[in-house]
Amino acid sequence: MRQCPxxxxxxxxxxxxxxxxxxxxxxxxxxxxxxxHLTLVRQAKKSCATVVVSxxxxxxxxxxxxxxxxxxNTLAQDLALLEQEGVDAVFLPTKEELYPNGFATFVEVVGPxxxxxxxxxxxxxxxxxxxxxxxxxxxxxxxxxxxxxxxLQQVLIVGRMVQDLxxxxxxxxxxxxxxxxxxxxxxxxxxLSPAARKVALSLPRALELANRAFKSGEHTSxxxxxxxxxxxxxxxxxxxxxxxxxxxxxxxxVEFADEGCILAAAVFVDGVRLIDHVMLGGPSIPxxxx
Amino acid sequence: MRQCPxxxxxxxxxxxxxxxxxxxxxxxxxxxxxxxHLTLVRQAKKSCATVVVSxxxxxxxxxxxxxxxxxxNTLAQDLALLEQEGVDAVFLPTKEELYPNGFATFVEVVGPxxxxxxxxxxxxxxxxxxxxxxxxxxxxxxxxxxxxxxxLQQVLIVGRMVQDLxxxxxxxxxxxxxxxxxxxxxxxxxxLSPAARKVALSLPRALELANRAFKSGEHTSxxxxxxxxxxxxxxxxxxxxxxxxxxxxxxxxVEFADEGCILAAAVFVDGVRLIDHVMLGGPSIPxxxx
Numbered sequence: 218m219r220q221c222p223x224x225x226x227x228x229x230x231x232x233x234x235x236x237x238x239x240x241x242x243x244x245x246x247x248x249x250x251x252x253x254h255l256t257l258v259r260q261a262k263k264s265c266a267t268v269v270v271s272x273x274x275x276x277x278x279x280x281x282x283x284x285x286x287x288x289x290n291t292l293a294q295d296l297a298l299l300e301q302e303g304v305d306a307v308f309l310p311t312k313e314e315l316y317p318n319g320f321a322t323f324v325e326v327v328g329p330x331x332x333x334x335x336x337x338x339x340x341x342x343x344x345x346x347x348x349x350x351x352x353x354x355x356x357x358x359x360x361x362x363x364x365x366x367x368x369l370q371q372v373l374i375v376g377r378m379v380q381d382l383x384x385x386x387x388x389x390x391x392x393x394x395x396x397x398x399x400x401x402x403x404x405x406x407x408x409l410s411p412a413a414r415k416v417a418l419s420l421p422r423a424l425e426l427a428n429r430a431f432k433s434g435e436h437t438s439x440x441x442x443x444x445x446x447x448x449x450x451x452x453x454x455x456x457x458x459x460x461x462x463x464x465x466x467x468x469x470x471v472e473f474a475d476e477g478c479i480l481a482a483a484v485f486v487d488g489v490r491l492i493d494h495v496m497l498g499g500p501s502i503p504x505x506x507x
Numbered sequence: 508m509r510q511c512p513x514x515x516x517x518x519x520x521x522x523x524x525x526x527x528x529x530x531x532x533x534x535x536x537x538x539x540x541x542x543x544h545l546t547l548v549r550q551a552k553k554s555c556a557t558v559v560v561s562x563x564x565x566x567x568x569x570x571x572x573x574x575x576x577x578x579x580n581t582l583a584q585d586l587a588l589l590e591q592e593g594v595d596a597v598f599l600p601t602k603e604e605l606y607p608n609g610f611a612t613f614v615e616v617v618g619p620x621x622x623x624x625x626x627x628x629x630x631x632x633x634x635x636x637x638x639x640x641x642x643x644x645x646x647x648x649x650x651x652x653x654x655x656x657x658x659l660q661q662v663l664i665v666g667r668m669v670q671d672l673x674x675x676x677x678x679x680x681x682x683x684x685x686x687x688x689x690x691x692x693x694x695x696x697x698x699l700s701p702a703a704r705k706v707a708l709s710l711p712r713a714l715e716l717a718n719r720a721f722k723s724g725e726h727t728s729x730x731x732x733x734x735x736x737x738x739x740x741x742x743x744x745x746x747x748x749x750x751x752x753x754x755x756x757x758x759x760x761v762e763f764a765d766e767g768c769i770l771a772a773a774v775f776v777d778g779v780r781l782i783d784h785v786m787l788g789g790p791s792i793p794x795x796x797x
Contacts, residue, residue, distance in 0.1 A: 224673065321618040322637070322671035328611040347612070348672075355673040381612035382638075383514065383645040 218299060219306040221269075224315075224356050227308045230269070231358050239266035243359030243386075245350060248272040249289040249404035250298050253394035257363040258302050260391050264361045270299055271308040271353055277316065278345030280338075284490075289407045308357060315352060324351045324382070326374045329468040334370050334481055335492065338458050346371055347378045354379075354386050362386050367393040367401050369481065369494055373468065393493075395421070399504030401493045413487040416452045418504065420484050423448035423460075424495040425502040427480050432498060436474045438462035441497075442482075449484050458483035458490065462497070508589060509596040511559075514605075514646050517598045520559070521648050529556035533649030533676075535640060538562040539579040539694035540588050543684035547653040548592050550681050554651045560589055561598040561643055567606065568635030570628075574780075579697045598647060605642060614641045614672070616664045619758040624660050624771055625782065628748050636661055637668045644669075644676050652676050657683040657691050659771065659784055663758065683783075685711070689794035691783045703777040706742045708794065710774050713738035713750075714785040715792040717770050722788060726763050728752035731770055731787075739774050748773035748780065752787070 221227040234241050242261030246254050254270075261268045272295060279285035299307055324347040325331075331343050354362065364372040376388045394402045399421040400414075409417055423445040430444055442460040449455050460482040462474045471478060474497050481494035495502055511517040524531050532551030536544050544560075551558045562585055569575035589597055614637040615621075621633050644652065654662040666678045684692045689711040690704075699707055713735040720734055732750040739745050750772040752764045761768060764787050771784035785792055 228675075319618075319667075320671050321620065322614065322616050322668045324612065324614050324641075324672070326612050328609075330611065351614075352671075352673045355675060358675075377609075378612045381610050381642075382614070383642045385518075385645060385648075 218296075218304055220296075221306055221308045222310070224310060227269075227306075227310070227356050230306050231356075234267050235358075240361070241265055241357065241359040242268045243353075243357050243362045244268070244270045245353050245362065245364075246270060246272055247274045247288065247404065248295050249291050249407060250295045251394075251402045251404065251406075253365055253367065253391075253402035255298060255302055256394050257365055257391040258299070258304060260389060261361060261363045262303065264363075264389060265359075267305045268303075269306040269308055269357055269359070270304050271310070271357065273308075273310055273312075273315070273349070273353075275315075275345060275349040276312055277348060278342050280340055280342050287408060289404055308353075310356075315349070322348070324348045324378060326377050326381075330370065330374050330377055333468075333470060334459060334461060334463070335483060336370070338483065338490075343371070343374050347374055350375050351378065351382070351384070354384055359386055361389055363389045363391050365393065366390050367403065367493065369479065395503065399425070399502050401491075403491060405489050405491060408489045410487060413454065413489065416455060417486045417489075417491055419449050419452050419455065420482060420486075420491055420493050421502045422504045422506060424480060424482060424493055425504050426506065428495045428497060428499070428501065431474060431480075438470070438472055438474055441474060441480055445480065445482050449482075452486075454487045456485040458485065508586070508594055510586075511596055511598045512600070514600060517559075517596075517600070517646050520596050521646075524557050525648075530651070531555055531647065531649040532558040533643075533647050533652040534558070534560045535643050535652065535654075536560060536562055537564045537578065537694065538585050539581050539697060540585045541684075541692045541694065541696075543655055543657065543681075543692035545588060545592055546684050547655055547681040548589070548594060550679060551651060551653045552593065554653075554679060555649075557595045558593075559596040559598055559647055559649070560594050561600070561647065563598075563600055563602075563605070563639070563643075565605075565635060565639040566602055567638060568632050570630055570632050577698060579694055598643075600646075605639070612638070614638045614668060616667050616671075620660065620664050620667055623758075623760060624749060624751060624753070625773060626660070628773065628780075633661070633664050637664055640665050641668065641672070641674070644674055649676055651679055653679045653681050655683065656680050657693065657783065659769065685793065689715070689792050691781075693781060695779055695781060698779045700777060703744065703779065706745060707776045707779075707781055709739050709742050709745065710772060710776075710781055710783050711792045712794045712796060714770060714772060714783055715794050715796065718785045718787060718789070718791065721764060721770075726765075728760070728762055728764055731764060732772075735770070735772050739772075742776075744777045746775040748775065
């Protein structure tokens, strides 16, 4: 597995693949890898002849400096996992090289994709994401890039950016991986204490309860989101950031949920922010509900 | 000369050049071509094996709808000129294909490059420019792109964007071409009446007068810019948008001009907006000064 610590190293690797007519699959990450990331890597391997993973904790997408500082760093373990998966290259740029003095350019998606959900509590977050993804695409020049569905708003924004800026990359979405008890995998889960880890389970449980209510005929968005809020907030140390029913076509909040609408929520558990969503009327989230 | 009226046509042409290992030079234009554009084309031909020119009047960079509506369209003549120059391909996208319904992504350079000069009178203009240039670069994928120095702020912004977003294109700058009497060539000159055309000459004359004053020892920016304003405003039907002394390093307004600073000005002549600049201490602008 080739390690590319600079932009020039990464460009050289990409050039070699192009010259050998190998298609390039790309999985951008912030490290602290888990099975969710590895699923994306396997998907990229299926789609392309060669796979590169980037590990870069992008400072411009953190709205709270303490969140950036606390972001888990497990580089040695990450590299071992990627090696095991048969990844061909790993791009490990520094923030000094990606954001040199005088850096002044941002890519921003405006409109319905960025005026709700995580965009409200995290001002500038998605601008940071679309900017760094545009940069990574220009450096890596992949044929395919794979993003996780757990960060649904993010992958929709990246897709919009790619389409609008005519970036020659195909975006693929990898399904959300869950722990055996139903919690969506996230690098942030590492920051949960054992007690908070149990409380965090209220998020997928709440979403699944609302999904069951929907399947039983409850289509009023407010009732479904209240059901999420109540399930979360019965636990100590929790806070609800949002729970919203969204129609994917147009990415609009709706008063009444149709089949295929998304119920998305963000919660704080002991100060750790977790997000998840369920497709209403879609597959159940495998959680134990007493 | 291949005409590419769609993005797919342009991508196909680019792919052919890549497969033949030919380097691609690119000159983005809004049509209404003049000798200034053709100079950029010749420069691109010197730098690259093959040259493509785009003609697209980009709606998102016009801050005033009437300016967009009045922008000259001389397509048949443009194509004849490019054919004559031996251009290999011309990209002629429609605004419907470049900006489909739901378009929501913008590339924006912030900071000193976009808080002064043309950015003030034309809000959103440079955001429109950087966005369309990013799109064109992603479609055409040139090795080299050539921009005119007359639009100095524009080329500096494009250069900043390319550097910040790691776009794999080399930006070259072509020197300003002037009419025999000294007026900088611009597509907008076509909109000047014969009388206004004479008045327009006060712009390069004013800049050259200030340059002479600088060379004679006058380094106070306010005195130099006042000299420009007075020369312009003695003419009927003129208005001064700005006259500013800028240090290129940091793109800052300075109170006292050094060698190599730029004196830039924008004026309205009979409602037509014209811009030009001179490098203080640099070559004279060839104007007749009585």
